[in-house]
Amino acid sequence: MLGKSGALGLNYTMVNAPVLDAKTGLFNFELDGTIYDFMSKTNHVAQAPNTPAYVQHSHREQFYLNEATFNSLFWGAGSAYMPIVMTKKAISDQLLQLLPELGMHYGANTLLSLNISLVPKSQTPFNFDTKKGLVVGEAGDVMIQLVISANSTSSPKMQEAVTFEMDFMMNGNITAQNWIVMPKVESI
Numbered sequence: 530m531l532g533k534s535g536a537l538g539l540n541y542t543m544v545n546a547p548v549l550d551a552k553t554g555l556f557n558f559e560l561d562g563t564i565y566d567f568m569s570k571t572n573h574v575a576q577a578p579n580t581p582a583y584v585q586h587s588h589r590e591q592f593y594l595n596e597a598t599f600n601s602l603f604w605g606a607g608s609a610y611m612p613i614v615m616t617k618k619a620i621s622d623q624l625l626q627l628l629p630e631l632g633m634h635y636g637a638n639t640l641l642s643l644n645i646s647l648v649p650k651s652q653t654p655f656n657f658d659t660k661k662g663l664v665v666g667e668a669g670d671v672m673i674q675l676v677i678s679a680n681s682t683s684s685p686k687m688q689e690a691v692t693f694e695m696d697f698m699m700n701g702n703i704t705a706q707n708w709i710v711m712p713k714v715e716s717i
Contacts, residue, residue, distance in 0.1 A: 573656035599663075603647075612676070618661035624677060631690055636681040641690070644676040647697065662702030671697040 584586055621641040625632045634640050654670035657663060665671055679690040 534703075569711060596653060596655055596657055600649075600653050603654055609645060611648075612646040612674075614642060614644050616640075616642040628691065630678070631677070631679055635679045635690070636683060638672055639679055639681045642678045642687060644674075644678065646674040648672040648674050658700075661700045663700070665699040665701070666697045669696050673697045 530674040594633055618640070620641075620643055624641045624643060625639065631641060649670065650672055651668070655663065656665075656667060673696075675693040675695075676689055677691045678687040680687045
């Protein structure tokens, strides 16, 4: 279980029936690998359409992350962790320096808070590309939303004052090759 109050979980549903390979003697089973959002009762994405080819090595386990894993984690984590709310006085003072109009509108004792969210705008904001690597938000699939809320002595309840929305895009060329985990069993 992951997230606030265990709101997210790894989906261990088998994609295909388990297979025992008579030639190699290896047992092969494939798990869904997406992140399940218990609050929304969905993993938010379609099942991964393909399985990578098995690299032949004796008694080797393969673990792979597909686009569906990243996309379902993003959707689920977004509902569990977003928005990030910052309400410290130092942040409020800096926002008032940046946007003095808010202080003039809400009064001298204005307190501002900043809410930051990454909002998915499609089912697949994460994509794997052989040249660019991990691509996030390439087609406007992810939005950064900044919401500044304000209160004052005349209006003690926080109210939305300003919203900024921006497209987010990132390319991360990450390479992992021959990542082998060799457990040492002390006793059975």
